[in-house]
Amino acid sequence: MSLMIPTELSVIEPAVETAGLAKRYGRRVALDGMDMTVPQGAVYVLVGPNGAGKTTTLRILLDLVRADAGRAGVLGLDTVSAGAEVRAHCGYLPERQDAGYGWMKVQQLLDHHARFRSNWDAAYATQLVERLEVRDHTKFGKLSKGEARRVQLVMALAHRPPLLLLDEPTDGLDPVMRDEALAILSDHVADTGATLVISTHLVYEVEGLGDHLGVLKEGVLRAQLDRETLRQRLRRYTLEVAEGWEGVPEVNESIIRRTGSGREVAWTVWGEEGEVVERLKAGGATVRHVDPLTLEEAAVALLAMRENQNRIAREPAPAATQAEVR
Amino acid sequence: MESAMERAGAYHAVGFGKATAEQFRLLWMSRRPLFMMLGIVGLLALFGEPWTERPAARLFSMWPIWMLLAGPLWAFAVWHNEGPGNRLYFWSHPVSRTTHSLGRLAAGAAWLVVLYGALVLGGAAFAALDGDLAQFGAVGFTAWVALITGPLIGFLIISVLTVSSDHPIRWFLGILLGVPLTLSLVDEWLGLGPALEFLLKPLTSRDWGLAMTIVAPFLHAMARVHELFIDQGGSSTVGDGFDTQDWWLAMPLWILFWLGVVVLMARRHPDVLPRWRRSG
Numbered sequence: 001m002s003l004m005i006p007t008e009l010s011v012i013e014p015a016v017e018t019a020g021l022a023k024r025y026g027r028r029v030a031l032d033g034m035d036m037t038v039p040q041g042a043v044y045v046l047v048g049p050n051g052a053g054k055t056t057t058l059r060i061l062l063d064l065v066r067a068d069a070g071r072a073g074v075l076g077l078d079t080v081s082a083g084a085e086v087r088a089h090c091g092y093l094p095e096r097q098d099a100g101y102g103w104m105k106v107q108q109l110l111d112h113h114a115r116f117r118s119n120w121d122a123a124y125a126t127q128l129v130e131r132l133e134v135r136d137h138t139k140f141g142k143l144s145k146g147e148a149r150r151v152q153l154v155m156a157l158a159h160r161p162p163l164l165l166l167d168e169p170t171d172g173l174d175p176v177m178r179d180e181a182l183a184i185l186s187d188h189v190a191d192t193g194a195t196l197v198i199s200t201h202l203v204y205e206v207e208g209l210g211d212h213l214g215v216l217k218e219g220v221l222r223a224q225l226d227r228e229t230l231r232q233r234l235r236r237y238t239l240e241v242a243e244g245w246e247g248v249p250e251v252n253e254s255i256i257r258r259t260g261s262g263r264e265v266a267w268t269v270w271g272e273e274g275e276v277v278e279r280l281k282a283g284g285a286t287v288r289h290v291d292p293l294t295l296e297e298a299a300v301a302l303l304a305m306r307e308n309q310n311r312i313a314r315e316p317a318p319a320a321t322q323a324e325v326r
Numbered sequence: 327m328e329s330a331m332e333r334a335g336a337y338h339a340v341g342f343g344k345a346t347a348e349q350f351r352l353l354w355m356s357r358r359p360l361f362m363m364l365g366i367v368g369l370l371a372l373f374g375e376p377w378t379e380r381p382a383a384r385l386f387s388m389w390p391i392w393m394l395l396a397g398p399l400w401a402f403a404v405w406h407n408e409g410p411g412n413r414l415y416f417w418s419h420p421v422s423r424t425t426h427s428l429g430r431l432a433a434g435a436a437w438l439v440v441l442y443g444a445l446v447l448g449g450a451a452f453a454a455l456d457g458d459l460a461q462f463g464a465v466g467f468t469a470w471v472a473l474i475t476g477p478l479i480g481f482l483i484i485s486v487l488t489v490s491s492d493h494p495i496r497w498f499l500g501i502l503l504g505v506p507l508t509l510s511l512v513d514e515w516l517g518l519g520p521a522l523e524f525l526l527k528p529l530t531s532r533d534w535g536l537a538m539t540i541v542a543p544f545l546h547a548m549a550r551v552h553e554l555f556i557d558q559g560g561s562s563t564v565g566d567g568f569d570t571q572d573w574w575l576a577m578p579l580w581i582l583f584w585l586g587v588v589v590l591m592a593r594r595h596p597d598v599l600p601r602w603r604r605s606g
Contacts, residue, residue, distance in 0.1 A: 062418060063423075064414060064417055064418060065597055066595050066597035083422065083423070084339035084340070084420050084421050084422045084425075085337075085338075085339050085420070087339070087418060087419065087420040087421075088337040088338055088339050088340075088420035089337045092418055094414060094415075094418065096414060099414045099415040099418070100415050101352075101356075101415070103356060104355065108355060112348065112351075112352060112355075113419075115344075115348050116340050116345075116348065116419040116420055116421065117420070118336065118337055118338045119336050119337060159337075161337070162337070
């Protein structure tokens, strides 16, 4: 058994595709050859620690930042040569809450924003304003972080774009508003069939939405796979073992994370469940139970994976599971 | 349900005209034109020449302020708090970056013309009240045109900095103070006077230089004002040497030149380093 976590998705018509994206800010490397593929209609959760390159990736997709190397395509459009067209097709929720004119009243800002969007749905915008309890007669610059975030959500959604790029969408929202925002996103996907790319380091908040996971660390996409593959291949095995048990050599290199100590240990292992269980039993362990991981747990496990651990990093995920986007 | 891809055809980028119209509206909403007008009228009230009590003449007396300050100040105001590093929202709209920057500049230039129109109309109203309307109109077509093209050239020159730099005021002061100082030192120590004179000819030429293109018609206009309002038809030595024909040739060329420089700077993506600064 060896660790072969996919970093490529084979998709016929991707909504987003990048190849070899690289970006440096001075000496700091933000992206180091990133190949990302987001299938049409997917809810792709891009997870990574602060400074991993998530925000840079989204900005490159909108041509707000220009990559030093590589190329990016959105809905079949090149982000550099057709940046304006790409932005017309996207709803963007920036990481910065001050992205907007602070001196404008919220309603003025929404009007201004609408004039640039050919498909702006005024009725839908009003509905979103009500659902998110936006104070539309207050100056945008006077809003709290969470209130500004809600306004930006309206701005991202109200033209019903086919692609949403959301950078930390729940940042600053209280729990009630966070649930409302996530419900709105869920409705949006159900109504429009839009593709969502959600950048976050709070994966548990988008647990119910995400169907694809990209794990970005230090500018490199360490893993990229759909949820079904994750559920089938990445599992936690709770084992009862003898004191001083040294593990099973055939399984050891597929272990992504080890927790517990003494006689009861829990290993997060990448592999086909039957094969892993068989080898563990053969190695002397008693398998108490096997659990699939939540998106959050999978993200944490994959982020904790050592840099050189995923040795075969170019294996496309099985085609059958790619088709099942949702 | 219509699919996302089917609907994708309905999403369009915004062109120059629509972007400019929205930027014109945005500047109005920001109240910057109003503050600019109040500033000019305030300066007029404070520093207007005391050589006449007649409001129309008093209005004319503030043209130096208008000529020298309006264009540059307005160029800074148009991008207030929106240096290239702070244009995330501006550039997130579905408009090409160059088109959008030029749209904001065109909207700014249009507001400058509107402000000028308001000043002229205000002047005409005062002149009519004073019974000076005939003199007001007799200032001359070239002078009237020059009184807006001068500020427009100033607006374009400063826009080169505001479009491309997060610190346009530092650059402006640096150039304003640094260039003359450097040139005088070079002249003093290296004795390169004739070479410098040649190099600076585009700025200093009496016929077509930038300085004269901006200032000469102003001097001419002031001479006309003195003739019409103060000397009551008497001759004035102010503005001697102003050649209207040369000016009509030099003025559009200078506007085109600075427009070209502004377009070049607006096309520059801040993330794309010049070849010599790229590593590897």
